[in-house]
Amino acid sequence: METGSAVTCIELISPVSNLVPDMDETLAIQAAQKGDLAAFNRLVMAYQGMAYNVAYRIVGDVDAAADACQEAFLSAYKSIDRFRGGSFKSWILRIVTNACYDQLRYQGRRPADSLDAAAENAEHSPKLINGRERPEEHAVRRELNELIQKAINTLPPDQRAVLVLSDVQGFAYQEIADITGISLGTVKSRLSRARGKLRDYLVEYEELLPSQYRLTSSG
Amino acid sequence: MADQNGQIHNEVAELLSAYIDDEVSADERALVEAHLTICTTCAQDLTILRRTVALLGELPQMAAPRPFTLRESDVRPVPSPARPAWWQLPWVRGLAAATAMLLCVVVVGVVLLGQGAMVGAPAVSERLAMEVPATTEVTSQEVVVEKVVEEAETVLEAEKEEQEAVEPAALPPAPQEATAESEMMQEAPAEAAPAEEKAVADEGEQLMAAESDRAAAGAARMPTATPAPMLTATPAPIPTTTPAVAAQAMPAVAPTPTPTLLEVEDLSLEVEPGVIRASGRVPLPEGRKLLVALWRDGQPLQWATVESRQLVIEADGQFSLALVAQSGIPSFNLLAAEPAYYEIRIRPVDPPAPVEIRIYFDTYGPPPPVPTSTP
DSSP states (O other): OOSSSOOEEEEEOSOOTTSSOOOOHHHHHHHHHTTOHHHHHHHHHHHHHHHHHHHHHHHOOHHHHHHHHHHHHHHHHHHGGGOOSSOHHHHHHHHHHHHHHHHHHHHHHSTTOOHHHHHHOGGGSOOBSOTTOOHHHHHHHHHHHHHHHHHHHTSOHHHHHHHIIIIITOOOHHHHHHHHTOOHHHHHHHHHHHHHHHHHHHHHTGGGSOGGGOSSSOO | OHHHHHHHHHHHHHHHHHHHTTOSOHHHHHHHHHHHHHOHHHHHHHHHHHHHHHHHHTOOOBOOSSOOOOOHHHHSOOOBTTBOGGGGSHHHHHHHHHHHHHHHHHHHHHHHHGGGHHHHHHHHHHHHHHHSHHHHHHHHHHHHHHHHHHHHTTSOHHHHHHHHHHHHHHOTTHHHHHHHHHHHHHHOGGGSOOOHHHHHHHHHHHHTTTOHHHHHHHHHTSSSOOOOOOOOSSOTTSOOSOTTOEEEEOOOOOSSOSSEEEOOEEEEEEEETTEEEEEEEOSOOTTOEEEEEEEETTEEEEEBOTTTOEEEOOGGGEEEEEEEEOTTOGGGOTTTSOOOEEEEEEEEEETBOSEEEEEEEEOSOSOOOOOOOOO
C-alpha cells in the first residue's frame, strides 16, 4: 500500500442486496437515449446475466446464446430511443427472445449441427455459477441440467420461451405476456402444452434422471 | 355421461398447469378440485407436473461466457467500403465521374477501333495513369486517415485532434505507422492525460479490455497488416500486480448522472485469491465515511459486515481498503471463479452525498496476442 495508514480490512459475508440502491435505471435509460454508450453499458451489465440465461435455455447452446445476447444488446442500443417507459426488463427480454428465435432459425438452416451434440460435448457444457458445490453434486446437477435442456430443445420455440421465462426464470404470467407480446390466455395455453410435453419427455427418459429427481417415484 | 366426463377430464387436464400457479378463476378451481377427487389419472398428472416444474426451477444459473457491453466501434456507423467518407468529397466524386466517363469513351473507342485496341490499350493505361494517380494516392491516404480517425474517436477528443494534426506528416508511410498508432491508441488509451471526456469514451474500451479479439478485428480492417508491437490491454499506469486483471477507476461523466461518479487518482488495485486491495485518492473531505460494496456483472455480490463495511477517508482524500473473503467462501476466489466483471462501489454515508466511486475490473484473463499477418 502506498500510504502508511491503516488499511481498512473488510470481511465479506453473505449478500445483503438491500444495502445499496439499484442502479438508477431511469437515468441510465435517459442518458442512453441521448447516445451515452457508457450509460447503456451500465444497463447491459445489469441485465446481461438474466439475458444470457434466458437465451441459453431457449437456444440450448452456449455460443448461440452469447451471439443472441450480443445481437440483442446491439439492437437494443440502436432502438432505445423508441423505448417509451414501462418495464425496461420486459423490453430488453423481448429483444433477447426475438434474437433467440433468429438464432434458432439460423441453427435450423445449419445441417448436422445439433444442439444435442453440443450438450453432449463436455467442453461445451455450460459453466455453472454455483462455486460452492462439491464435485459429486456438481456432476449430478450437470446430468440433470443436460437432460432437462434436451427436453426443452424438443419444444417449439414459442413454447420454449414461455416455459423458460415462467419456470426457469420465474416470471409471472403477465410479465411473460408483456415480454412475448402474446395474450395472457395464450401464455397459459402455451405453458400448459410446454409443461405437458416436458413432463412426458422426462417420464419417458426417467431412468436417465438422477434417482432423487425421478418424477414418478413415490415421495 | 361418459362423454361429459371425458370432456371435463380434458378440460381439467388443460387447466392443471395454470392451477399449479394459482392462475385459474374460482370456477375453474372448483372444477379442477372436484375432478381431482374422482380422477386418479389427473391427480397423478398433477403430481408429476408439479415435480416437473420444480425440476425446472432447480436448473442452475449460467455464467455468461463473455460480457456483452458495447464499444464505440460496435455502434458507430461504419462507412460502406463502396462509399467511404472520402467519397463524399465533391471533388473526389467529380474526378471519379470524369474518370468513369473517360473510361467509357476509351472502351467505346477500343471496340470501334477493333484491331487498334492492341495499340489503344497502353494509351488508355497511360492516360488513366496520368489522370488517376492523384485520386488513388489521396484515396489510400484518406482511407487510412478515416480508419485511424474512426479508431481515435473512441479515445480522447484531444488525442483525436492531435492525431489529425500529426497525420499529414505521417502520411507517406501511412499504412504501417497509422496501423500501429491506432492500435496503441486503442490498446493503451490510459496513457494520455486524464480528462473527463476520455473517461466516457474509454468506458467501453476499458470494460472490454479483455476482449482484444475485437481489437484484433479492428486491426485487421487496416489497409496493411504490419506486425505491431505486442500491447497489453491492461491500462499501463494502473499498477495491477495480477496480470489477469484489467482495472480502471470509473470516473464516467454521464450527461445527467446521479450519483455523480468520482474519479480516483493514483488508483492501485491488486486482486489475489480471497482478497482485493485498492487504494487511491478521491476528491472527498477527510474523515468522511464511505460504504463499500462488491458487485459482479452488474449485480450486488457480497457485502461487508455491517460493523466493518465503512471506510474512512484519510488526509488528502486517501483511501486504502482490502476486501477480504471469509474463509469458506470459494465464490470470492475471483481468480478461480467464473470470469466476470466486478465493481467496487464506494459511496459516502456519513454525511451522505450523491456521489459514488466505482472501480471496475474483470477476471477474463490477459488478452490474446493481436494476430498479425506477414507483410
